[in-house]
Amino acid sequence: MARLSYLDAGRAALAEELARDPLVWAIGEDLGRGGVFGQYRGLTETFGPDRVSDAPISEAAILGAAVGAAMTGTRPVVEMRFSDFALCAVDELVNQAAKARFMFGGQARVPLVVREPIGMWRSSAAQHSQSLESWYAHIPGLVVACPATPADNKGMLKAAIRCDDPVVYMEHKNLWGLEDEVPDDPDYLVPFGEARIVRGGGDATIVSWSAQVHVAAAAAEALAGQGIEAEVIDLRSIWPWDKERVLASVARTGRLLVTHEAVAVAGFGAEIAATVAERLGRDLKTPVRRLGAPRAPVGYAPPVEDAVRVSRDAIVAAVTEMMR
Amino acid sequence: MMHRIRALEEVALRGLADKVVLGAIHPSIGQEAVPVGVMGHMSADDLLLSTHRGHGHTLAKGASATAMMHELLGRVGGNCGGKGGSMHIADFEVGMLGANGVVGANIVIAAGAAHAIKLRRENRMVACFFGDGAINRGPFLEGLNWAAVFRLPVLFVCEDNGYSATTRTATMTAGAGPAARARAIGVPAVEVDGNDVLAVDAAAAELIGAIRAGDGPRFLHARTYRITGHTGADPATYRPAGEVEAQAHNDPIGRARDTLLAAGVAAAEVDAVRAAALAEMEAAYGSARAAPYPPADQAFVDVQDIGSPAVEAY
Numbered sequence: 001m002a003r004l005s006y007l008d009a010g011r012a013a014l015a016e017e018l019a020r021d022p023l024v025w026a027i028g029e030d031l032g033r034g035g036v037f038g039q040y041r042g043l044t045e046t047f048g049p050d051r052v053s054d055a056p057i058s059e060a061a062i063l064g065a066a067v068g069a070a071m072t073g074t075r076p077v078v079e080m081r082f083s084d085f086a087l088c089a090v091d092e093l094v095n096q097a098a099k100a101r102f103m104f105g106g107q108a109r110v111p112l113v114v115r116e117p118i119g120m121w122r123s124s125a126a127q128h129s130q131s132l133e134s135w136y137a138h139i140p141g142l143v144v145a146c147p148a149t150p151a152d153n154k155g156m157l158k159a160a161i162r163c164d165d166p167v168v169y170m171e172h173k174n175l176w177g178l179e180d181e182v183p184d185d186p187d188y189l190v191p192f193g194e195a196r197i198v199r200g201g202g203d204a205t206i207v208s209w210s211a212q213v214h215v216a217a218a219a220a221e222a223l224a225g226q227g228i229e230a231e232v233i234d235l236r237s238i239w240p241w242d243k244e245r246v247l248a249s250v251a252r253t254g255r256l257l258v259t260h261e262a263v264a265v266a267g268f269g270a271e272i273a274a275t276v277a278e279r280l281g282r283d284l285k286t287p288v289r290r291l292g293a294p295r296a297p298v299g300y301a302p303p304v305e306d307a308v309r310v311s312r313d314a315i316v317a318a319v320t321e322m323m324r
Numbered sequence: 325m326m327h328r329i330r331a332l333e334e335v336a337l338r339g340l341a342d343k344v345v346l347g348a349i350h351p352s353i354g355q356e357a358v359p360v361g362v363m364g365h366m367s368a369d370d371l372l373l374s375t376h377r378g379h380g381h382t383l384a385k386g387a388s389a390t391a392m393m394h395e396l397l398g399r400v401g402g403n404c405g406g407k408g409g410s411m412h413i414a415d416f417e418v419g420m421l422g423a424n425g426v427v428g429a430n431i432v433i434a435a436g437a438a439h440a441i442k443l444r445r446e447n448r449m450v451a452c453f454f455g456d457g458a459i460n461r462g463p464f465l466e467g468l469n470w471a472a473v474f475r476l477p478v479l480f481v482c483e484d485n486g487y488s489a490t491t492r493t494a495t496m497t498a499g500a501g502p503a504a505r506a507r508a509i510g511v512p513a514v515e516v517d518g519n520d521v522l523a524v525d526a527a528a529a530e531l532i533g534a535i536r537a538g539d540g541p542r543f544l545h546a547r548t549y550r551i552t553g554h555t556g557a558d559p560a561t562y563r564p565a566g567e568v569e570a571q572a573h574n575d576p577i578g579r580a581r582d583t584l585l586a587a588g589v590a591a592a593e594v595d596a597v598r599a600a601a602l603a604e605m606e607a608a609y610g611s612a613r614a615a616p617y618p619p620a621d622q623a624f625v626d627v628q629d630i631g632s633p634a635v636e637a638y
Binding site: 025058071072076092102142143193 | 371373406408416421422432433434436437439444463466467473625628631
């Protein structure tokens, strides 16, 4: 075990995979200077500019070239800088990467990792703050990962790089500095679709992912002070998502709250809520609840930004109400 | 080869009329000299990225006509098992990495395939075909710049048939055209009469020679003419009266025939090539019509390993 930040855990994962497999390479804007957040710091020096490469500000070419390079036997990791900018490469991801294997009848594999930093990061405003994970969960062919902890950011990034499917890998910008214990094992892999129980509890189930997991955990802590034991589940990946673990928990607690930073309308929480309602609706003690952002862009000024944030107190209030 | 491409598409158009070719097909009738002239300089190891109008590219790269016909009819035995159809034909065995339903999308993919070749220090090259309409899409700029910056082994081939789907490209395109745009990005470009198979062959030889020498990407602007409509179902009434007729003397197959006859090749010999091509494609069509559709469970195969719909689709 080593104590690493979420950022350094991701950097260690990539460094280990670059060392392990000569077909792995990374490309994106400013990687030669460590990437916009420093998550590639030192890697170009270690592995050379061909394997950790700068790219022009050409998102369609970054992602499209990665599709071609992945179909030609390499394993590219592409950095999109902000998930918002990946929208300049939606054709390359949705029409090309996600479908090549299927539409070519299994002739192609697209082992590609698309790193897309998501989420609100103080005063980054409307074009640098979005959480669009549900868009990609909607696309057959893609895996969608949203790690919440340093250990997961190592084990899931390594799993993503070794995976033969295209993986949309969404790191949360607000978590870069979060430190925790991270396994040293070079084969430490966190499988997709296996949720993590952050905290056990029998009164209610709170499902979340990415940075919102920590808000949910803080809410559960506060609820415990009121005598309410909430189980907090970190989904880790939203496609695939760990339906069994969520259903088992809700079957026990009879109450489900899903919370995410993304807009609530058509967010992935709706999928979870619908699934639980379909499978367990008659057994629930109270209707399923969702807490996501209102359907409004993220603002620059702190009070405007905070107005669309799902706070710890909002989760506490919702669960308290569900207990009545 | 030009006869084989022509015959394949003529039979495929009949398949459309017979309602067994189910989706849209985009014939390249009249454009056959471009892939034939280029692909003669490529081996099976080299890679090809094609377009929605890609039957000629695919056949010239070495794909089986029978497998292609099965694919056009959506049948078992197609290159993609019947799951891709005309617009997504691919044959990785012969280095054909896919037609593409999105105009210009293959340009950046081709750059990436060439990037992988460079990273793996392989001695191969990539050819990327697209139409004149594609030069107005962003990936044209991004892909050419990428290939030039990383000095990648890729030949960009612009098949300029004058039409962007059903609109005259000239009315929607500023500047001096495809070659000028390529040169502005730093990619050396050659312009050629794309209906003269020998001229295409000579230009491709020069450009591919430079690419194989490690000089980076090259660009071929081939002027040609699409004798049919945009799709097999498009009567192309937007074209001025007499335009197609005026192009009759310009048919690349007719011109190649004239060249061969002038060189002393017997007409019967040339006609036999045409007859053999038609017979091959008729047999392929018969084979495809007799083949079954893939079973419904193929809908869930080859989507993804993790989170596969074969395990759980909902």
